[in-house]
Amino acid sequence: MVLHRAAVLGYETTFYARRPMAPSGHTPGSIMSTSSSAYNAFAALLAEAALPISPAELHGHLLGRVCAGSGFDQAEWLQAASELLGGEPGERLGAALGGLLGMVQQDFGAGEMAVVLMLPNDDAPLAERAAALGQWCQGFLAGFGLALRSPSLSDEADEVLQDIAAIAQVQGALEDSEDGEADYMEVQEYLRVAPLLLFSEFGKVPAPAEKPSLH
Numbered sequence: 001m002v003l004h005r006a007a008v009l010g011y012e013t014t015f016y017a018r019r020p021m022a023p024s025g026h027t028p029g030s031i032m033s034t035s036s037s038a039y040n041a042f043a044a045l046l047a048e049a050a051l052p053i054s055p056a057e058l059h060g061h062l063l064g065r066v067c068a069g070s071g072f073d074q075a076e077w078l079q080a081a082s083e084l085l086g087g088e089p090g091e092r093l094g095a096a097l098g099g100l101l102g103m104v105q106q107d108f109g110a111g112e113m114a115v116v117l118m119l120p121n122d123d124a125p126l127a128e129r130a131a132a133l134g135q136w137c138q139g140f141l142a143g144f145g146l147a148l149r150s151p152s153l154s155d156e157a158d159e160v161l162q163d164i165a166a167i168a169q170v171q172g173a174l175e176d177s178e179d180g181e182a183d184y185m186e187v188q189e190y191l192r193v194a195p196l197l198l199f200s201e202f203g204k205v206p207a208p209a210e211k212p213s214l215h
Contacts, residue, residue: 036119042100160194
């Protein structure tokens, strides 16, 4: 798989010059651990509600909306989530969805140089992680497409979207091997940076907010 990284890497370099890899007081490992915990919490809530959607697709949908310029209005996000889920979420799931939006808002408001993807823990089988990565991409593309109001895309934004569409098919292309693991990590790191180019073109930078928690 060939990824068009040129435009993204320039943006990534700017962020590296401004910020460390992880937020103050957090290591990359702790960020991934938090992401995995959120994934497991949402997996339980979605299973409890018998909803046929993965946490990765749900998170991708939210990030796609944000990167397309939807902003961070909670009522609008909960309405979009209700449409995605096929009905209004229950109290616990609704509260978790609101918390998820707040966490994303904090990340973008703080100017983080990479997004945190909500994916299974690295101890999960590669096939499961690759499937979740593809679901995240599918959710991102759907959310971005539904929220985008701009009549045109830059060449760089178009290339990033093409890359994400290609990665959405990655689950059938990775072998359960050291090379497959390396390819998975490379694609995952690309997806942590690529959405920032879209957000820089279409997104609405939020005011810094207090960090919420998932219930």
